[in-house]
Amino acid sequence: MARRSKASTASSPVSPVALSVAIPLALPAELTIYTVGELHPQWLAWLGQAAAAVPNESRAEIQAAAVEQVDAAGLQLLLSLQLALAERGRSLQIQAPSAVLRGGCEALGLSEWLQAQMAHAVQMPEGAQA
Amino acid sequence: MSQMTDADNSFIQEALPAFISEAQEQIESLEQLLLQLEDAPGDTELLNALFRCAHTVKGSAGIFGLDRVVAFTHHVETLLDKLREGQLELTPALSTLLLQCNDQLRTLIAQARDADTAETPEAVAERATLVERLQAAAGHADKDEQAADTAPVTDPAPSPAPAGSARCWHVSAAFGTETFRNGMDPLALLNYVRGLGSIPNLVCDIAGVPPLDQLDPESCHLAFELGLETDASRAEIEGAFSFVREDCGLHVLEPGATPEDYARLIEAMPDNPRLGDILVACGAITRAQLQQGLRTQSEAAAAGTAARPLGEILQSTAGVSATVVNAALNKQTKGKQRDAANAASAAAASGDDGRFIRVQADRLDSVINLLGELVIAGAGAALLARQTRQGTLIEANAQISRLIEEIRNGTLQLRMVPIGETFSRFRRVVRDTAAELGKDVAFEIVGGETELDKSVVERIADPLMHLVRNALDHGLETADERLANGKPGQGKLTLSACHESGSIVIRILDDGRGIHREKVLARAWERGLVEHGVTPPDEDILKLIFEAGFSTAEKVTNLSGRGVGMDVVRRNIEALRGTVMVYSDPGEGSRIEIRLPLTLAIIDGFLVGVGASKFIFPLESVVEVIESRSAISTPDTHGHNVVELRGRVLPVVNLRTLYDLETEEPERVSVVVIKSGAHSYGVMVDVLLGQHQTVIKPLGRMFQSLRGMSGSSILGSGEVALILDVNSLGEFAAGKQPGPAKSRDAANDGHKTLIRS
Numbered sequence: 001m002a003r004r005s006k007a008s009t010a011s012s013p014v015s016p017v018a019l020s021v022a023i024p025l026a027l028p029a030e031l032t033i034y035t036v037g038e039l040h041p042q043w044l045a046w047l048g049q050a051a052a053a054v055p056n057e058s059r060a061e062i063q064a065a066a067v068e069q070v071d072a073a074g075l076q077l078l079l080s081l082q083l084a085l086a087e088r089g090r091s092l093q094i095q096a097p098s099a100v101l102r103g104g105c106e107a108l109g110l111s112e113w114l115q116a117q118m119a120h121a122v123q124m125p126e127g128a129q130a
Numbered sequence: 131m132s133q134m135t136d137a138d139n140s141f142i143q144e145a146l147p148a149f150i151s152e153a154q155e156q157i158e159s160l161e162q163l164l165l166q167l168e169d170a171p172g173d174t175e176l177l178n179a180l181f182r183c184a185h186t187v188k189g190s191a192g193i194f195g196l197d198r199v200v201a202f203t204h205h206v207e208t209l210l211d212k213l214r215e216g217q218l219e220l221t222p223a224l225s226t227l228l229l230q231c232n233d234q235l236r237t238l239i240a241q242a243r244d245a246d247t248a249e250t251p252e253a254v255a256e257r258a259t260l261v262e263r264l265q266a267a268a269g270h271a272d273k274d275e276q277a278a279d280t281a282p283v284t285d286p287a288p289s290p291a292p293a294g295s296a297r298c299w300h301v302s303a304a305f306g307t308e309t310f311r312n313g314m315d316p317l318a319l320l321n322y323v324r325g326l327g328s329i330p331n332l333v334c335d336i337a338g339v340p341p342l343d344q345l346d347p348e349s350c351h352l353a354f355e356l357g358l359e360t361d362a363s364r365a366e367i368e369g370a371f372s373f374v375r376e377d378c379g380l381h382v383l384e385p386g387a388t389p390e391d392y393a394r395l396i397e398a399m400p401d402n403p404r405l406g407d408i409l410v411a412c413g414a415i416t417r418a419q420l421q422q423g424l425r426t427q428s429e430a431a432a433a434g435t436a437a438r439p440l441g442e443i444l445q446s447t448a449g450v451s452a453t454v455v456n457a458a459l460n461k462q463t464k465g466k467q468r469d470a471a472n473a474a475s476a477a478a479a480s481g482d483d484g485r486f487i488r489v490q491a492d493r494l495d496s497v498i499n500l501l502g503e504l505v506i507a508g509a510g511a512a513l514l515a516r517q518t519r520q521g522t523l524i525e526a527n528a529q530i531s532r533l534i535e536e537i538r539n540g541t542l543q544l545r546m547v548p549i550g551e552t553f554s555r556f557r558r559v560v561r562d563t564a565a566e567l568g569k570d571v572a573f574e575i576v577g578g579e580t581e582l583d584k585s586v587v588e589r590i591a592d593p594l595m596h597l598v599r600n601a602l603d604h605g606l607e608t609a610d611e612r613l614a615n616g617k618p619g620q621g622k623l624t625l626s627a628c629h630e631s632g633s634i635v636i637r638i639l640d641d642g643r644g645i646h647r648e649k650v651l652a653r654a655w656e657r658g659l660v661e662h663g664v665t666p667p668d669e670d671i672l673k674l675i676f677e678a679g680f681s682t683a684e685k686v687t688n689l690s691g692r693g694v695g696m697d698v699v700r701r702n703i704e705a706l707r708g709t710v711m712v713y714s715d716p717g718e719g720s721r722i723e724i725r726l727p728l729t730l731a732i733i734d735g736f737l738v739g740v741g742a743s744k745f746i747f748p749l750e751s752v753v754e755v756i757e758s759r760s761a762i763s764t765p766d767t768h769g770h771n772v773v774e775l776r777g778r779v780l781p782v783v784n785l786r787t788l789y790d791l792e793t794e795e796p797e798r799v800s801v802v803v804i805k806s807g808a809h810s811y812g813v814m815v816d817v818l819l820g821q822h823q824t825v826i827k828p829l830g831r832m833f834q835s836l837r838g839m840s841g842s843s844i845l846g847s848g849e850v851a852l853i854l855d856v857n858s859l860g861e862f863a864a865g866k867q868p869g870p871a872k873s874r875d876a877a878n879d880g881h882k883t884l885i886r887s
Contacts (some may be wrong), residue, residue: 033310037348039347064766071317076345079339080341083340088339100584107321108332109333
């Protein structure tokens with residue numbers, strides 16, 4: 001499996017998606033070990049801008065309909081994003097997860113976690129504890 | 131996993147020999163570790179190393195699809211794991227079982243080399259028996275840890291109930307950080323596990339996942355707790371994880387595991403998962419019980435009272451057994467220390483690995499052959515340079531010669547291996563042989579770090595094996611016999627090695643009954659080796675044990691005593707230009723001394739001339755050179771002579787007389803003083819030609835019967851020089867020495883007798 005160095009991921013350009021907080025983060029078609037290296041800095045940038053632009057917002061929206069491929073590395077990245085948001089007092093709102101994403105979560109025992117991220121009412125997610 | 135491409139197959143074909151040689155090394159160290167553990171039971175470092183070895187064999191066998199090896203090693207590993215975790219004690223019986231398993235493993239690996247060999251039903255049955263005994267031993271530990279040493283292996287229980295109804299296993303898998311980078315996907319792996327049966331509950335432990343800003347997205351931080359309903363065996367379940375086993379914390383609990391088992395699981399898991407999740411995931415308590423606990427905790431916090439630790443709350447409200455909770459609480463503190471220790475030992479191990487490279491022996495051999503040619507050509511060039519009398523050319527050649535010499539030393543060093551590796555192989559031999567003979571023997575190795583040429587090491591192993599077995603069988607007595615003779619019950623066998631004037635000396639010492647000269651003589655008469663009624667000198671009596679068809683054992687055992695061997699031993703050693711000697715005090719034990727040259731290829735020689743002939747002594751054996759007048763004394767017809775050296779009588783060999791060289795003796799001659807073993811003697815020569823790098827070539831057939839020669843060498847000028855064998859020449863010098871035969875008198879007094887063969 002392809003192996004990317006950290007140096008190359010750090011230098012990859014920040015996606016335009018991250019430029020505005022108004023635009024929710026859209027998950028790519030491929031959420032796997034092959035893309036996590038590129039996605040990581042983009043998501044971090046999005047995270048920083050979202051925090052700066054709308055400091056009082058408690059939710060962060062994610063469009064998840066496009067996901068066609070997923071693996072444990074991709075889901076771990078998503079988990080990690082949720083944890084980072086939780087640290088900042090926000091909750092993740094996963095919109096319209098694709099069947100693939102649901103299936104992936106189920107296979108990894110993350111179904112309940114996904115449910116928690118989809119619910120409108122903010123609950124204490126089982127995976128997150130201060 | 132299932133489908134292999136052609137590329138994979140060809141890769142496997144290429145890599146298999148490397149795997150086999152590595153596996154053989156692992157098996158070798160397994161054996162050594164097991165034997166060391168017998169002396170130091172409970173040594174955790176040894177136990178860990180033992181487990182690592184077995185694990186490495188299993189892991190790499192898995193990659194090569196050697197299912198028999200994987201399946202079998204798995205059972206061994208399970209037992210080793212129990213030993214490592216302290217659930218089981220290493221008893222002698224268990225140790226024997228593991229050693230037998232190791233032999234089985236060795237056989238399996240050997241079969242892997244000659245692929246597609248069909249197994250005989252007996253072999254399959256034998257392995258099945260071993261597996262049963264392993265399972266019995268391991269299962270025994272589960273049921274009763276305290277009574278582990280009541281010989282679990284002698285009483286093999288039937289193998290666990292055959293697969294029938296689906297049973298619910300508990301699997302705990304913490305994937306290593308390198309999992310993704312190694313091309314593994316836990317998601318795919320869990321789907322594969324799902325194929326074994328069904329997973330009624332699965333919890334992803336995300337406590338290890340850092341938030342986005344601290345995450346390396348290609349490192350894996352996931353861990354899973356799952357229940358697995360399946361008919362599959364433990365091997366099959368663990369086999370699913372075989373590709374990630376290297377850095378995966380995997381624990382498989384059998385259906386119906388007790389709270390104590392879960393407690394151990396908690397102990398073994400990587401630190402920082404939250405206590406509550408562990409307990410729920412383990413099934414020790416239900417989620418409802420956990421939430422109850424959580425509520426109590428938050429209520430207490432809200433009420434402003436000091437929050438009690440979660441563990442305490444769980445214990446008091448949910449009735450979780452104390453062992454489970456304590457295990458979970460303890461591990462947070464212990465975990466970090468343990469990790470640090472593991473990291474340190476892993477770093478040390480990898481440091482060791484990095485210092486070695488693997489080179490095929492034949493490549494090294496071809497380099498050494500070339501080097502031999504280079505040495506000869508270099509000597510020829512130097513000679514020609516001297517003839518031109520051009521200072522600069524001679525100087526340049528001298529420089530080249532120095533460099534060649536350095537290359538030679540360095541290259542020969544490459545072939546040097548410590549003999550300890552060969553020695554330690556005998557630990558097992560001694561252990562098993564002594565057990566079989568009902569003798570108690572302590573085995574000691576001295577000077578295992580002594581180095582000698584690899585080809586010599588390889589060829590000395592068999593003769594040594596025979597001598598060791600012989601000492602155990604014939605030399606050492608049973609404990610009762612020893613006690614009756616006023617000796618300690620435990621016999622002592624020592625294998626030692628050291629360097630001594632250019633050769634290596636290997637000694638096999640035992641404190642057994644020694645060699646009875648009367649018995650040897652009686653047998654020799656009986657076998658017709660000596661004419662009946664004739665009593666040869668004492669030294670020759672001991673030498674008889676190296677004669678073909680000789681055996682003193684009163685009953686023939688399957689270990690030794692078939693009467694083949696000792697003569698083969700002597701022949702093998704002599705083929706290596708070595709000698710073997712026996713020293714023995716009846717009742718006190720015996721000592722066998724093997725003297726071998728360090729290398730078979732190139733030596734530093736000392737070149738001398740007698741008339742037109744050139745001879746070479748190994749430089750290490752030359753002590754000094756003294757001037758002498760040939761008229762001092764006239765040699766006898768065999769070339770024997772003596773000179774006085776600092777008040778001592780030194781036997782001298784005259785090569786001219788010995789080899790019947792038809793040249794006039796010059797007026798002044800030199801005597802080269804040679805040290806051979808504990809003795810010195812002189813050799814009378816005409817001229818000293820100095821140090822010479824000698825490439826040893828074998829003697830032709832015609833000359834092999836010549837006395838005192840060990841080989842030949844080609845000089846730079848193209849002349850042939852004969853290499854003298856200092857030991858046999860010394861024997862010749864001492865053999866007909868004037869005066870009383872010292873050794874014979876000494877032997878009659880019961881003192882040590884020296885026999886040279």
